[in-house]
Amino acid sequence: MRFHRCRPRLWAAAVFVSVVGLATAALGPQAGAADRLVPAAQAAALVEDDGADCRVSVPGGSASESLLPDPFKRLDGTRVSAKSDWRCRRAEIRELAERSVYGDKPGKPESVTGTVSRTSITVNVGHQGRTASFSAGVDLPSGTGPFPAVIVYGGLGADTSTIKSSGAAVISYDPFSVGREGTARNNKQGAFYSVYGSQSSTGLLAAWAWGVSRIIDVVEQSGGTVLRADATGVTGCSRYGKGAFVAGAFDQRIALTMPIESGSGGVNAFRSIARESGSQPLSSAYSEQPWLGDAFGSYTGDPSALPVDTHQVVGMIAPRGLFIMDNPHIDWLGARSGAVAALGGAEVYKALGAGGNITYWSDVQSGDHCAVRSEWRTPLQQNIQKFLLKTGSSSGTFRIAGKKSANLSEWRNWQTPALSDGGGTDAGTSTGTSAGTSTGTSEGTSTGTSQGTSTGTSQGSTDGSSGGSGDGACTATYRTVNSWSGGFQGEVTVRNNGSSALNGWTVGLTLASGQSISNLWGGRHTGTSGSVTVHNGPWNGTIAANGSVTFGFVATGSSSTAPGDVTCTSP
CATH class of the missing domain: 3.40.50.1820 (Alpha/Beta hydrolase fold, catalytic domain)
Incomplete structure (x- = not known):
């Protein structure tokens, strides 16, 4: 050391x-x-x-890690x-x-x-x-x-x-x-x-x-x-x-x-x-x-x-x-x-x-x-x-x-x-x-x-934000993070409303005409335009009591209309 x-x-x-x-x-x-x-x-x-004063003790060896x-x-x-x-x-x-x-x-x-x-x-x-x-x-x-x-x-x-x-x-x-x-x-x-x-x-x-x-x-x-x-x-x-x-x-x-x-x-x-x-x-x-x-x-x-x-x-x-x-x-x-x-x-x-x-x-x-x-x-x-x-x-x-x-x-x-x-x-x-x-x-x-x-x-920017609804166990809210000519970046926050951990969540949202998701992270989605469903991944399905996770996406189309009908359900 x-x-x-x-x-x-x-x-x-x-x-x-x-x-x-x-x-x-x-x-x-x-x-x-x-x-x-x-x-x-x-x-x-x-x-x-x-951190010049921190005590740093480096182990003699470390295991290989591909990630x-x-x-x-x-x-x-x-x-x-x-x-x-x-x-x-x-x-x-x-x-x-x-x-x-x-x-x-x-x-x-x-x-x-x-x-x-x-x-x-x-x-x-x-x-x-x-x-x-x-x-x-x-x-x-x-x-x-x-x-x-x-x-x-x-x-x-x-x-x-x-x-x-x-x-x-x-x-x-x-x-x-x-x-x-x-x-x-x-x-x-x-x-x-x-x-x-x-x-x-x-x-x-x-x-x-x-x-x-x-x-x-x-x-x-x-x-x-x-x-x-x-x-x-x-x-x-x-x-x-x-x-x-x-x-x-x-x-x-x-x-x-x-x-x-x-x-x-x-x-x-x-x-x-x-x-x-x-x-x-x-x-x-x-x-x-x-x-x-x-x-x-x-x-x-x-x-x-x-x-x-x-x-x-x-x-x-x-x-x-x-x-x-x-x-x-x-x-x-x-x-x-x-x-x-x-x-x-x-x-x-x-x-x-x-x-x-x-x-x-x-x-x-x-x-x-x-x-x-x-x-x-x-x-x-x-x-x-x-x-x-x-x-x-x-x-x-x-x-x-x-x-x-x-x-x-x-x-x-x-x-x-x-x-x-x-x-x-x-x-x-x-x-x-x-x-x-x-x-x-x-x-x-x-x-x-x-x-x-x-x-x-x-x-x-936070323009285009929209509230969401849920089944009581969770709620989802949307906001526009960035926008540019012909596209925008959105983010959805999934919040656990309960006093105990939530295991698994599903978010539904409806994109406006002309909007289409080109990439999404923080979840697994079905559909790219119109009605889209996003499920949790294995890494973020558990949300602590009163906690939250987010997923985001990039979409083509105008950001002037925020995705609507944002819902959240949990098994």
Whole structure:
């Protein structure tokens, strides 16, 4: 057993409780309710790693698991039961990810100094007698500032013109100055390896993330005259999308993470990549460049032996802002596996009461790699407004292209717990017990319809909601989650009205003329238009007393008329 990082326990715990407690209070219960705004100051932690003091004891070995590992199951076999438990559970996931996937990402060196101007940032680090320096460019939007900023990897990421017009600065980060490509694993080069050694087992992605953290250190020290230290985003595409994803997962000061088309070694679930035809094999991603840590080489032939997967790394970002952009037109990018990871990680967001803080979008028309896409412009603006400017209130959405749809129920044998708001067993002792309900579980695909003209979506809208009826044992209510030209996303909440557990449920609803369900998750349905019947799946048939579950669907047709005759019966 060892402490994950060194930091006074009570201070770090107080930071987490205040951050997540405020965030979940602002969101309210998730069962049957739309996600509400979480201000970025509450969604982002005040420290690089708030679980640094958690005691993490990694078992000597782990059994192979073909499905996605349970993100809520501690290393001692118990499950988290309160939102406050997530702090040390996240520390366990981080430890596993460092050991098996990325290599160690060290914390702040002994010395970090630098400067911030209106055109550049300089970073100087010193640690145990070794030193290194690198710099980044700054491009400010119009106005007087200080400005929030998005760190853009290698000149490829989210549309910089949209970032600037939204009111955020662009920090141009050259990751090769911190960790160069084209080097042997035993002779890695760049600022990170000048400090920690050319034979370090840490891969480039973690090294690049370390560089991002050092930029944030310097911005914090600058006094906020040019850039705001509490409003930083990160983005990148392709290999840089891999880097942006890891940076956002490993530094909790990053309020908004935006990886684009990150492929194998990025967001994509390792276990799913192994089964997705045409996607870049793990062995190829490992050998192409030393992006991943040296230890990952032993898992490329059998990812089921990995003690962690990327849906848990997605969960490391929760409850902060996450906007994942994917490309379904290039098989090598493995967008189906990206959707699997996003759906799995979204369960962590929901459990923490922050389901509206994650967006996944692969429903795009153009197949060009790393292109500026019109479909992403509006959600990009909305995410910047919400998490960096702290003026927006949009809710995240899932728009998954039909040709790369994903079904989470095929990848898990665990349920999402209903975490309490009170204190759990987060003192690092891992003695909590499993929560008994599965509230708000969103199983399956949330698949879009590949329209290519999806700008200006109505994210998180609750218009078109309708009440329901039932047989007394249960009731069902409908709401429209999102709508766009030619389609919409709906959600039905099934609530147990009784004082004892309900075993099995059936919902009936009637779609208006021209409406047709293209994908449904969280249940099993009969019919796609007109009268539709939805039955529970084996994973969510039991609803605790006064508890609820949800199922969702994507449909073609106008959302102006909500599905009617919503009924619920139970055997």
